Amino acid sequence: MKPATPKGTRDFGPQEVFKRNYIFSVIKKVFEKYAFLPLETPAMELLSTLSGKYGDEGDQLLFKILKNGDFLEKADAFDNYKKMAFQICEKGLRYDLTIPFARYVAMNRHALTFPFKRYQIQTVWRGDKPQKGRYQEFYQCDVDVVGSNAMLQEAELVCIYDEVFANLHLPVQIRLNNRKILAGIAEVANISDKFMAMTIALDKLDKVGVEGVKKELLGRDIPEAATEFIFKIIQTSSMEQIKKLLQSSPLALEGIAEYEEIMAFLATMPLKNEVVFDISLARGLNYYTGTIFEVLTPAVQIGSLGGGGRYADLTGLFGLPDMSGVGVSFGAERIYDVLEELQLFPETAFSQVEVIFISFDAATLRMAFAYAQQLRAAGICTDIYPDPETKLKKQMKFANDKNAKYVLIIGEEELKNNTISVKNMRDGVQEVMSFTEFYNTLTQS
C-alpha cells in the first residue's frame, strides 16, 4: 500500500508548524492585550447546527459523518443521496468558526459577561474541489465581539489589524465600507431590487477601474440614469460630496456616520498602516449589515489577507435575538505565503538544535548523555547521536542535516582526559576543552 494523505489535505512538518505557530503567536498576543479570550469548539457539530447556514452550495460542501453502528436501520432514501445523507449522518465537520461561535454564545448566554470578546484559531473543513492553494482542511483565525453596537469595537479591530501586521513587518492597507452606504446607493439610484448586481459590479473596481465598472453596471441591466449616479459616486474621493449625493437616504447617512465615528476614534492613534474608505468593498454581503473590513498588502500580488464585518443579529438563528456582533478574520494561509515570499519569518521562529553529541562506545555515550542532561537543564536544545558504533562520518552528517551549531565529540582520549572536542559548525573551528568551559560559554552568552 502506498501511503498518502487524502486529496486537499496536508501534513505540516516541523518547519511549517514552527512558522505557522509564529504567525499565530503574534496574532494571539495582540488579541489578548485587547482582552479577547480564546474559545475552542468541537470539530464535529450537529448537522442541525450546520445545515442551512451556508447556502445550498455550502450544504453540499459540508463533510458529513456517518452514524456509528447500523446506520442503514432507519434509512430508506436509496434513490436520493441528498435526503439519504441526513438519514445516515447526524454530525458534520466545522465549516467556519462563526456559526459554532454563535451556537456557543446562545448556549452559554447566562454564564457569559457581555460584551463577550472571543478569538478562535482552529481548522475548518470544506469539500471544495482541491486545487493549488485551496485545501479541504485549513486554519481559520477569527476575532469577534458580541453584545455591543458601539463603533469602538470597529476601531479596536482596525487597531488589531494594524498592530498584528506591523508586528509581522508586513505593510498593509485596511479598507472600510458600510453595508448601509451600499444599500443607500441602491435606494437613491432606485435599483434596490438590483442590489446584488450592483455590488458585484462595484467589487470589480480594483480590477477594471471606474470606466470598467460603468460597463459592468450597464451589462447587468442597471438603467443608464442609475449607472451615471453610481459612476458619479465612485469617482469622488470626498466624503462630503458622497454625503450630499446620498442625503435623501437616512440609511446611507447612518452608515456614513458610523464610518466617521470609527475614524474619530482612530484620529489621534499612531497607526502604522493606512486606513481607507473603499466604497466598492462588498464582501460577505449576505450577512453583514454594517461595517465591512478588508485587508490588502501592496507588497505582493495576492488576494485579501483578512476581512470581516458587523452583523446585526449574530445569534438569532440559535434563539438569542438582537445580539449585534462584529469581527474580523486573518487569512492565515495567505499570510503564511506572503511572509514566505518576502522572507519575513524570523530565525527565532524555529526551535533549533544547538548541540549534538557524538560518541564511540557505551562509556562515551553515557558520558555524552550525562553532559547533554546538564545542557538541557539549562534550557539548551541538545541531541545525541544514539548509536555510538556508527561511523564518525555518518554521525557528522546527522549533525549537519540537523543544522546544529556545535558538535561535541567524546572519544576514548577525551573520556580519559576529562575533556570534549567542540566543533563549531558555523566556522568549522574545532577545539578541545573541558565540558565546564563549554557549558559556561554557552550559558553565559
Place this chain on the structure above:
Amino acid sequence: MKPATPKGTRDFGPQEVFKRNYIFSVIKKVFEKYAFLPLETPAMELLSTLSGKYGDEGDQLLFKILKNGDFLEKADAFDNYKKMAFQICEKGLRYDLTIPFARYVAMNRHALTFPFKRYQIQTVWRGDKPQKGRYQEFYQCDVDVVGSNAMLQEAELVCIYDEVFANLHLPVQIRLNNRKILAGIAEVANISDKFMAMTIALDKLDKVGVEGVKKELLGRDIPEAATEFIFKIIQTSSMEQIKKLLQSSPLALEGIAEYEEIMAFLATMPLKNEVVFDISLARGLNYYTGTIFEVLTPAVQIGSLGGGGRYADLTGLFGLPDMSGVGVSFGAERIYDVLEELQLFPETAFSQVEVIFISFDAATLRMAFAYAQQLRAAGICTDIYPDPETKLKKQMKFANDKNAKYVLIIGEEELKNNTISVKNMRDGVQEVMSFTEFYNTLTQS
C-alpha cells in the same frame, strides 16, 4: 432550535483553553529541549490508512466521512452496513497519532534525517459510548523517535516524563517493564499459548495483590506449576533473582539487559521522580515488542497519566520495514483533572484583564480609548466598556465579572482636569491621579 454540541464532544471556554495550553506549553518546552520536532497531520485520513489498524472494535469506532456528491452512485450493499460504509466513505477521522506518524514517516522516508524525533499534540476521534470522563473527541500528546534501537531513547523518554511532571509540580512514579521479559516468563512457564491470559492476570497486581493474581492465574486455566513459577517471580523484588529464574530464556535475558541499560543511563541523573521496575506492567501489548512505560501519580486516585513503549516495526504496514520506534504519550485529559483537583494551575496560566476603562459620553470614551491604546502598546491587557451611556453600576459589574485589577473612571470632571479616577479592585481604594502617573506605576512595577 435548542443549540447543543454532539454527545461526547465539548466546547472549551477561555479558562479551559488557558489551562490546557499551560499543560501543553510545559510539555512542548521539554520536548523541544530534547530536540523533538512538532508534526501535524490532517484530521482526515484515507480509510485505507486507518482501517484494520485498531482491531475489529477500532474499525467500528472509526468516524467515517461521507463522500461528497452522489455517494450512492457506486453503492449496492444496502443490506450490509459494514460493507456499505466502505462504498460510501473513503476517509475517516484520525483515531490516534501513531498510525498517522507511521504513514508520514513512510511517505517522507527520503527527506527525513533518522533517527527522527517528533512530537504531536492533536485531537483524535473515537465513536466510544460517551460517559463521564470519556469523550468522542479528545487530545492526544505523543512523543516518539523512529529509526534507532538504542536504549538511550528510552532513557531520554524517562527523563522527559520526569522533567515534565516535575515542572507541573505533580509527583509521579515512572514504571518500566519489557515485553521480552513477559514473553520469557510465559516461555519458561511453558504457557506461551496462554500469554494474553497471563498478562491480563498480572495486570491486576496493583488491585488484587500477589495472592489475588495467583487466584486469577488459576482461574484462567493456567496450570498449577506455571502459576507457582509466576507467583515466585512477582513476589521477588530482586532483579538478580528474576534473572536466575528466567535464565533458560535468552529472550527474557535480553529484555532484562535492555532494562539494565536504561537504568545505567539514569544511574547518575538527578531525577525528581521514582523510576521502578514493574513486572506486572503489560499495556498495549498487541504492538509493543520491547520496553513498556507507564506513569502513575500517588497524589490522586486516578488511572495512569501516560504510557508507551517500543515497537520493533513501526512503519512496516506502510512499506518501510525494520524501523524500530519508541514513544510515550501524556494523558492530557487526566493530567488536567489532577492539576485541577490539586489546584496546581499557576495564576500566570491565565491571561487576565489588568485595566478596564469606564466612561460616560462620547468624549470621555474617546479619551479612554486613547489611554487604553497606550497601555496596550506597553503590553498591558486592557478593556473598555464600550457603551458610555450605560449606568455606572452596570459598568462596574462588568469590570468585576472580568476580575480586572484596576478600573479607570473618566467622567466630565476628570476630562476637564486631565486626570483619571483609579479604583484598585483588590483593596477597593480609589484615587485621583494623572494618567501618566498611573501608567508609570504600572509599567515600572
